[in-house]
Amino acid sequence: MSILSGKGKVKLDGQKGLTKDKPILTIDTPDVIYVPLVLGVATDFDVHVKEGDHVCIGTKLATRKSMYVPIYSPVSGTVKGIEKRMHASKRLQNHIVIENDHKDERVKAYEVADPDHMSQEDVIKAIKELGIVGLGGSGFPTYMKYENVQNIETILINGVECEPFLTSDHVAMKRDIKALFDGAHYMIKAAGAKKAIIAIKEHKPDLMELLVEEAKNYDNIEPREVPDRYPMGWERVLVRTVFKKEYDRLPAEIGVIVNNSSTAIALSKGIRNGEAITRRVVTFSGNGLKNPQNVDVAIGTPVNYIVEKIGGYIDDDCDGFLVGGGPMMGKSVMNDTFVIYSHNNAITVMKKENIQPLPCLKCGECTLHCPMHLQPVRIMQAEKAANVELIEKLDTGRCVECGMCTYICPSKIEVTDMVAKAKRRMQLAQRKKNA
Ligand code: SF4
Ligand code: SF4
Known part of the structure; x- marks a missing residue:
């Protein structure tokens, strides 16, 4: 079977043009931020702050218990307590409430003494202490991919973003091209790998040009185009396409670690500037929005606040269908009061359609x-x-x-x-x- 067609590979109408060439809009932080105590499906956190505490951008707020992951404050201000709010997972979950003083006071989430002379262990420790997680949607702690691995040849940076509507990785790579390569360079170091490949979808000449130019500064990082097919961004399909190899459980079995492109950018910013993941780029798109847009927004910002800032819904009464993520793999959500979380790459709003399913044709x-x-x-x-x-x-x-x-x-x-x-x-x- 062809690698470009057949099982599991379909060319979708990407609808990327709605957002991909628009500048990223920075959204002001609201007066109150709700930092979710949720990571993937985990909700077990030790909280290190209490009501009345003053926090800065970068203050450690909580740590996941079962699998160490610290989370940091996205704003400076005063902790108001912990509140149960509806989360994108459609469950009531704990959120740390912080009243924003809009002073933007900062502390370094983690300080690296000499970013240009780090050992393999130093980089892994930084990944862990900065709370770097998979920003492509998984929220999986990144250091877990690097601890105790052996014989890794290649870091595969996944910038494919195959779901319709999503362009947050695309615009983030263009904006932070230097950080993307720098993050990939640190990932090579963390794994003791030989090289990195940055994979993007074909037919993106603007991005490819930037990648090729920046790659001239590195002899071990190579940009690579992959076919525009769904679900090419899914780890197993991407690894199969790039390396022509299969693995059983993890890509490490064939000497590969896969990380999302925005994760690489976050790692560089963490090591160079001491910044944790307190903001991210999120695609707001779909035919239910007046003005689809990529936004740079603080973690813990309510979705309805952002929608209002970008011009609102097509129907004023929001008679749409909201998805946390893209329309293929994202999860529908009941309303727009939930907040942006670290691995939330998109919000898709689709107009409701009254589709009546027909009986199964047994077409296969x-x-x-x-x-x-x-x-x-x-x-x-x-x-x-x-x-x-x-x-x-x-x-x-x-x-x-x-x-x-x-x-x-x-x-x-x-x-x-x-x-x-x-x-x-x-x-x-x-x-x-x-x-
Ligand atoms: S949703 Fe599950 S069953 Fe359906 S195509 Fe994807 S992997 Fe297969
Ligand atoms: S009609 Fe039936 S067999 Fe054909 S794709 Fe739909 S569920 Fe599958």
Whole structure:
């Protein structure tokens, strides 16, 4: 099968033109910031501040307990306490509330004595203490990819951003091209690797030109174009495309560590300036917004505040469909009161459409295009029958919820939702069995 087509690779209407050439708009920090005590699915944090404490940008606020990750204040001001608020995960979660004094007082989140002479251990420690996490959507602690690894040849910087509407990585790479290469250089050091490849999608001459120019300053960092197919930005597909190799659990098995491009930028800013991830670039796009835009915004800023700043919704009563992330892999959210979190790369607002699904045609398109080689239509049937045994047999746990089966379905069936439901049913049954 061709590497450019067939299973798991479809050319989508990217809709990137809505935002990719507009300048990044810096959003003023609001009077109150709500820093979520959530990282990926983890909510276990030790909080180091209390009501009445004064904090600066860069003050350590809390640390994740089970897997060490510190989080830092995005504003200077006064801690007002901890409040349960609706989170993008559609659950009430703890948030540290900080009243912003708008003085922007700063402290270094982590100080590196000599950024130009760091050992491998120094870099890994900096990644850990700065709280660097995967900014492409995972929120996975970056240092975990570097501790105790051996025989890493290549760092693969993922700047592919294959989901429709998303351009936050694209514009961040253009704005911070030097930091991107500098971060990649530190990642090479952290892994003891030989080189880095920065992968972007084809047909981006403006970005490629900048990458090629900056690469002249490095003999071990190479820009690389990959085909414009979905889900090319997904780690396994990207590694397969670039290296023509498969791995079982982790790319490290074949000598590769993959990091998102915005993560590399954050690492450089952390080591050079002592900055933690307290702001990020987020794409606000979709046909439900008057003025789609990339924004540079503080973590903990409410989404409705940002939407208002960029011109609002098409319908004043916000009769749209809001997604945290892109339309393929993002998760729908109930309203716009939740806040931006560190690994939140996009908010997509789509006008509501009244689509009536048709019966399954048994056409097999979903099976043909599943990048995990699953049989979504059979999983869907097993879910309808609540047949946990069959759901397990169909290897449903390997579904990455990429959205491809829904996208490709000619009957407009929400196949991905059904597969995701089946996955949860199976996980619940397994947990009950092991309890
Ligand atoms: S959502 Fe899951 S089942 Fe559907 S195509 Fe993606 S990996 Fe396959
Ligand atoms: S793509 Fe849709 S219609 Fe075709 S088999 Fe899958 S679920 Fe049925």
